[in-house]
Amino acid sequence: MPENTPYMVAAYIITAVILLAYALLLYRRTLKS
Amino acid sequence: MVEILRHGWLLARKDLLVEFRSRTAILSAVVFTVLVLLVFNFGRDPTAVAAVDLAPSILWVTFTFAAVLALNRAFQLELENQALDGLLLAPVSRASIYLGKLVANLIFVAVVEGVGLPLFALFFNVAILPVLGPLLVVIALATVGFVAVGTLFSAMTARTRFAELLLPVLLLPFMLPPLIWAVFATAALLAGRPLSEATAWLRFLAAFDLVFVTLAFLLFPATVNE
């Protein structure tokens, strides 16, 4: 069903964003300490 | 074992005496309960929604608020004049301190529920008498569930900065399962469904109580020991 694609894309993007954001957060927090 | 029960009862009596002498907490809890019931009543359109559909939720929201009110004041009694230290130095086991608090909280909440239930039946025209027995069992089981966990948590939050805010936040995930089961059971009972439909929820409630009361007794010393 091609009309499902936007949902799938959104989910994949959000997951990547959350994981990257947390990884970045950890990286920056440990740089400072 | 008997010592724990005896000391626990003595401690509960102390709390209850303090509570009922001033009567402020119990009265505000009762008044609050009545207010909540009234607001729910005026908030709904009686032609659109039958009372019996909303009734279980209304009942349990009311009882939940009452329980949170009771729990908030539970350990605050001990904050003044470092009464908690006095309690900890007394020759009573930690288990009896927890038991005392638990019993006092349960009685407090039971009084509020005792006023709330008949008023609820009255305001919403709900026939609770035919199912009163099982209904009281549901109420008792659910109340023990969240008061047991709440008493444990209030020992931890009492000395934090936003105690009255933190306690409900911590308690919420633990109150939801018993609350949900209680609402389902109440709904089944009030709708006149056969008792067997409610028993699954009752079993969950009983299991929850067993696990968490035991856990609370085991963990309470960790919250007050230095």
Next chain:
Amino acid sequence: MNLLKAGRWITALGLVLLAGVYVRALAFTPIERTQGVAQKIFYLHVPAAIWTETAMILVGLASVFFLFLKDPRLDRFAEASAEAGIVFGSIVLTTGPIWGKPIWGTWWTWDARLTLTLLLFLMYVGYLLLRGAVTDAGLRARYAAVLGICGACLVPFVHLSVIMFRTLHPQPIILKPGPPSLPAEMLVTFLLSFGVFTMLYVGFVMQRYALSLLREEARHA
């Protein structure tokens, strides 16, 4: 700090492999017949869900051992695992509704599994709030342990409710008795994704643990 470096490398590797999983899931895995393309959300949603719960169980275990052994390393681990749990929990709670909307027609439903995943997430939040509210380190560790144990004990009740009542949420197809009912190519993609999420969990926890250690050292300096 060795732990920190290792954690960073593992996380970086995990992220790179995640990209690989994305490619495999999107381009090299067959499209499911009834759900269409949206089904692919499964490859991210389920590993995240497994780790959300596992992280909570680990917080619980660490808490139990901490109360007995009083080893601060266990407390540090619990804190790290709880943060990782919130991260994975956010993934579950965002990808879940996004999956639900096209498939069930609704963003949210109060069925057992969703309600209780939300509960788990709230528990993590409460856990971290409690930690933030207690200033004394010893007290904080003990209180957190108590909460962690209670949280972990709630999880079986969650599962019992889900298994006992048929709900809108798909019945477990991987973690159930008997062989998984998933065709081979999809199973492989799923397992790869699960491996990557595992790697990310480990990397996150290692870094967060190292951070706690660094902060404590800074305070003592």
